[in-house]
Amino acid sequence: MAERTVARARPLARPAWSWRRHGATVPRLAVAAVLSLFAVLPLVYMATTSFSPVGNILTVPPVLIPPHPTFVNYVEAWTDASFSRYFFNSAYVTMGTIFLSTLLSAVTAYGFASFEFRGKEAIFYFLLASLAIPSVLMIMPQYLLMKTFGLINSRLGLILLYSSASIPFNTFLLRSFFSGIPRELNEAMQLDGVGEFAMLWRLTLPLSLPALATVGILGFNGAWDEFVLAVTLLNSPAKRTLPVALMVFQGGHTTAWGPLFAASMIVTVPQIVVFAVAQRWFQEGISVSVPQ
């Protein structure tokens, strides 16, 4: 009985604050706070500016909370500047990229994780080596390739390029995850009558949802705000994606800051929402563990 009382009392007894024990925490927190400020402040400024009327934009000193918030910038960006169409284009390209990239990466990773074949590791490292090539160097060959296939000014072309760029890392990530699935589960499935390919969707993929979510988030981030390839490949205004479309607010001599910030918010908010919703899976996926 006495033991139980002691055990219950223990968590309530909070150790006293002391410099010796907690002193090191203070500078760490200070550094973290400053770094967070660097990251968050531009976002906050972008958000508040997007709700500011024209006269209150880029004032000195900057106003963080607009006295008369308004949606006028959003209305202008969404309707007058056709951001609804660009949003659709970005969503289309992003979803296509996530689907294609995840599908191809999963099948490739499954091959590397589950089968033994000649030159397996060499091919895998060759695939990984492609990550070391700066993407800018690839633009010309990629452009010529797309031209050959008649995919210039095509959203499908963009999906193919984004997917191919993401496959090496995704394959690396998924292979690690798939390899962690206990061999006995595969064997139990084999005895139950599941074939080698069906094993992918009956066992491997259902157990790899965190890793697939991670691949999905990475695919989303990679495709949603990609600019260089999009501006190179898409020349028709109707097919622009959001990052390219942001340029419409920049004229030769003036910039429409209010709608630009509103449009930037339209680009940014989905990314924040996706990450906030999926961050639990993202962490699990990155930590490469399989639930048993």
Added chain:
Amino acid sequence: MAEVTAKHVFKRFGEVTAVNDFDLKIRDKEFLVLVGPSGCGKTTTLRMVAGLEEITDGEIYIGDRLVNDVAPKDRDIAMVFQNYALYPHMNVYDNMAFGLKLRHFKREDIDRRVKEAAEILGIGQLLKRKPKELSGGQRQRVALGRAIVREPQAFLMDEPLSNLDAKLRVQTRTELKKLHARLETTAIYVTHDQTEAMTMGDRIVVMKDGVIQQVAEPQEIYNRPANMFVAGFIGAPAMNFLKGRLVKEGDNLYMDLGTSKMLVPAERAKTWLPYAGREVMFGIRPEELIHEGAFREAHPDWVVPARIEVVEPMGSETYLYLTVGDQAATSRAEGNVIAHDGETMEFAINMERVHAFDPETERAIA
């Protein structure tokens, strides 16, 4: 229900021979235990029967059917894995029903079989739970249930109790045996635990380095081990091996341990006589190294002095760790024996039950 026959089966991994000429007929409805230390080839053998490992050479039959080239799913066997291998993304019901669904059983049949198996195993209330919500013992039952619903020709079990705590292991051991009696299905059971092997097997196959050392019923293995490996592996505490000589004096044969000589009973003497004058390894079970006074008095020719090194009281019995001459030995004495570290006591070796082994071949002299 079927016989499982392995004819001169070999498994080689490159230069390493994991299973070397495994030749055995497992009888219909038999509970056969493969036992041996890690790396002895017992699991590889089981996996070859399951079809999870290819056979390098030889033939395996399930019933009358040669299954060398038959896929695991078509061998009509079910396997229980060491870590249970339950599908984490399915609930208990689906784990058990999965194999039947893939075989296109009718929904009602699946439901009946799963519920019957759940009833037998006492897991009816767990059917909707996911594996991660189950205890080790419950997972183990689900794994058994998954095997039972298939109503296979043979159950293959790869150390299915090794992840359970000691108490649950003992309890499940008995339940498994009862379950086998009820289902009347051939079972091949792999374990490294000699107690499991002794208590569960109708017959035991002791393996070492991929080679069968002995196949026999548990009592036969214990009482008449074929060689020193089997003798040392089966039984706890392990059999004592004392080096000595067989000495013939007149019509009598003696076991000479250097410091003392014990008279070999006439029956054994006949068998051991060819080894007279030669060095022999004697095997003495700890319970046959007896301190009890009446036995010593009845057999004065079998008495040997020994120094007590450590006394280990276990409650119902006491293990005495001894030095006989300059050789270590263990005696299993009564729980109330009075013994102290460092003192010298007299023990009688039950010569009726002493084993003798050829020190070169390590085979029993019989």
